[in-house]
Amino acid sequence: MADVDRPLVRVALPPSRRTQLRSKPIVQLIGLIVVSLVAVGGAIDGWRASNTVALDAQTLDSEPQVGRTVRVDCGKLVDPDVRIAGDDVDDTTHLALCPVQGRALVVVADQAVRDPVLVGKLQVLTGEEVWASAKLGNIHPRAYLDLTTRSEDRLVTGMVTLLGLGAIAGWWMFARRMLRERQRRLAA
Numbered sequence: 001m002a003d004v005d006r007p008l009v010r011v012a013l014p015p016s017r018r019t020q021l022r023s024k025p026i027v028q029l030i031g032l033i034v035v036s037l038v039a040v041g042g043a044i045d046g047w048r049a050s051n052t053v054a055l056d057a058q059t060l061d062s063e064p065q066v067g068r069t070v071r072v073d074c075g076k077l078v079d080p081d082v083r084i085a086g087d088d089v090d091d092t093t094h095l096a097l098c099p100v101q102g103r104a105l106v107v108v109a110d111q112a113v114r115d116p117v118l119v120g121k122l123q124v125l126t127g128e129e130v131w132a133s134a135k136l137g138n139i140h141p142r143a144y145l146d147l148t149t150r151s152e153d154r155l156v157t158g159m160v161t162l163l164g165l166g167a168i169a170g171w172w173m174f175a176r177r178m179l180r181e182r183q184r185r186l187a188a
Contacts, residue, residue: 025178032174036167042160055122060100066124066143072105074098074116093148097139104139109147120147 015023048068053059055070078097096113097104107113107120123146125139 025174028170028174032167032170035163035170039160039164039167042156043164046157046160056100060105060143066122068122069119070122070145071117071119072098072100072145074100074105074107074118077107077113077116078104079112098145106139106144107147108144113147118145118147120145122146 053065053068053070055065055072059065076099078099094109094112096107096109098107098118099105106125107118109120122143125142125144
């Protein structure tokens with residue numbers, strides 16, 4: 001019991017190099033600028049992706065808006081009656097064909113497509129898609145419309161949101177620290 005009754009001795013250790021570096025305002029400012037630029041870039045990219053573009057035959061043939069969210073009025077969808085089962089039993093890809101001036105734009109969806117006006121992400125047709133081997137007729141050679149919901153998109157959106165909130169909190173704490181230091185210098 002004698003060990004418990006002894007008073008604790010506090011020894012002030014010199015701050016480590018890492019602690020010294022973190023406490024410098026210029027290092028914090030550089031970090032905040034980098035985080036803010038990444039958050040703004042992600043927000044702009046997300047806004048661009050959510051901003052829908054009308055897609056017609058001329059736009060599709062000349063300059064496909066690959067990676068963008070597009071709106072296509074198919075008129076009448078053609079169901080080629082092709083279902084491709086994935087690794088999971090519940091994971092089934094549904095295909096539909098959207099006639100666009102003599103060619104068909106392949107539409108890939110999680111469920112059967114019924115609405116003739118479609119909004120989805122235009123993707124590059126690489127030929128390595130699981131459904132590319134299916135006999136679909138005269139399809140567009142460069143792009144397809146992706147209506148599937150992806151967990152990666154939600155993950156990126158969540159990360160950009162957290163990064164943006166972190167940048168806002170960081171700027172607020174940085175400004176507060178600078179104001180306190182200024183007040184301390186004025187008071188001295």
